[in-house]
Amino acid sequence: MDKTQLELIRGTLDVLILKALAWGPLHGYAITSLIRRQTDDALLVEEGTLYPALWRLEKQGWVEAEWGLSANNRKAKYYGLTANGRRHLRAETRTWEAYAAAVGKMLNATSPPLAEEG
């Protein structure tokens, strides 16, 4: 694996997983490949962090798991968003966007801010 690959900021993985499940239940492997493809291979989720994160989300009640059959007929554990998980995803998305916008404003700044009045 490349060192250039982006390291996920802690807490980001959770929201990525939730987002990946927004279109419907998926099993763990499908989640990694969805995130990889969606981000054009920029984000590679390691298995060693994915599964503990999934289980943590399950414990918190944001996703729920169910056994099902995969496309090639193997039994696989499918994770789906719960209503709580959907709400959490919305809230986290807002937070993340605000954060990214703020960081972006800072990093893209071309001149120092105007002196504050008073």
Add this chain to the structure above:
Amino acid sequence: MPKIPMWRRYARLLGPDPAADVKDELRFHIDAKVDDLVEQGWSRHEARHEAERQFGDIQSVQDAGERLGREMDRNMRNRDFWGACAQDFRYSLRTLRKDRGFAIITVLILALGIAANTAVFSVVNTVLLRPLPFPESERLAWLASGRDLIRKGTGGGGDDLSNITYTVAAFEEFQRHNQSFQQVTSYNPFLANGEFLLTGQGEPQIVDAVLVAENFFPTLGVEPMLGRNFLPQECRKGGTPAVLLSHAFWQRRFAGDPAILGQAITMDKQSFTVAGVLPPTFDFGAVFSPGTKIDVYVPAVLDNMRNWGNTLAMVGRLKPGSSIAQAQAEADILFPQFKAAHKEWWGDYVSRITGLKEFVSGKLRRSLIVLWSAVGLILLIVCVNLSNLMLARAATRSREFALRSALGAGRGRLIRQLLTESLILSSAGASLGLGLAFALTAYLARQGSIALPLLNSVRVDGAALLWTLLITVAVTVIFGLTPGLNISSRNLQGALKDSGRGTTAGQTHERLRATLVISEVALSCVLSPGDVAQRGVYSGRRGGRRRRYAPAGPEPQLGVPRQRQGLRQRGDSRCTGPDRDAGLSGSNGHAPDGRPRLLLAGWSEE
């Protein structure tokens, strides 16, 4: 997502298995990756190798998964359990509200049963279980002189004062020669000797005093709250008379004024200096002479009492490390020696040494245990009655239960429902009962005239609360489970087919009810003789204190036959040897007035 095949439903037949789940999930991940890699042209063997390499430390992930899985499983079970409990609870409240009469009667009956049990336990705890209210009280011992008399059955039992007391000479000899005791002290248990007429400030008043040896309070470990203990010169013949006040008397007569210290008060026209005030926690009557209140403590001038006969009750504090048995063995040697040395002694004073605690509560042990069992039986009767009520109710509710089990409620769930109902009822009963018990014990603790030792310190404490909790749980289980087992074993179909009205109780129903009634009658049969025996404990109330309100003569009228029964009945203490007294005081189990003495209770005061 494809549907789960039928067989998967049985995979968890033996309960959840988080470990297997985790393993399956991770294996699927590897397999899926291998498939992808093979599609990209890898050989299957290399693909598997690569997939496992990419995964990294699979074992630690698996461990973490198992831990989380177990936790979740536990949480889920807890949630299910408490959810069901809350459901049962709400449902029970609803049904009980519908059946308000039943609920109220049940709670009241339970409250009475539990109040009786808690109150009696508080008394038992105070009298039998808790140590005496003195520092290191387990080292305090009581000496009774009349062991031979008691053994031969000629004495009037342990409560006959002349049979347990010593002469001044015997006391002094023992005090001087024994090795087992750190200190030996004594007091004069013939309380009638200690009535004084207090004159001076305010109304003349009879005060009850007890004559105690100089080292009485130090031996017990009681420090005066104000002032000091007796001085040696206050205990000598011709010394300066002094007095210690009990806390209650100090409050009552002197309004708690500390200025009384060092002042003189006049009792029987004699002047006594107030040396100090004892702490409120010390109640002589509660320990040594139940049912009496002592106002003042006067030093016993031993030289004056030398010719009074058996007048001193001995209490000792054992040396650390020496036991009652050692003290007893020593006393068995010492007293015959004293007797040999003093030809003029009446008795041989062969003594029996017991723990002071045993002296205080030993006589009551049996009756209190009987009382304790009696209230326990009452509680059992309460349970039986309530089971019966529940059963009658269950008969009318059988359709409801049949319906519930037809809808899938398991037997366990129905029993749990009944247990929840009984738990609600018994908790309500217990809270009400505790309130009653608090009131009852508070009332009892103020009844100084009931001849129960340590009564002043009776209260509902932590142990009593624990006891209440215990019996509440027991009650819940007993009266919740009896009808529960019955209901759940009933024929479902039969109950459903029965129209709701007039459901005929099945055979088992009848049998259970018959058993309940029979056991109830049996319990009552046990209780009624027990009840008679018990009256001994509470008949210790003295019919008002008949005081000698005659103006005090130059001498207290000692030795005059008094109306008082019991301890003071044998008030003529100056001339009683053990042998004389045995004949005088109705030692054949009858008080002098011919009334049978309730020996079980130990004291025979009217």
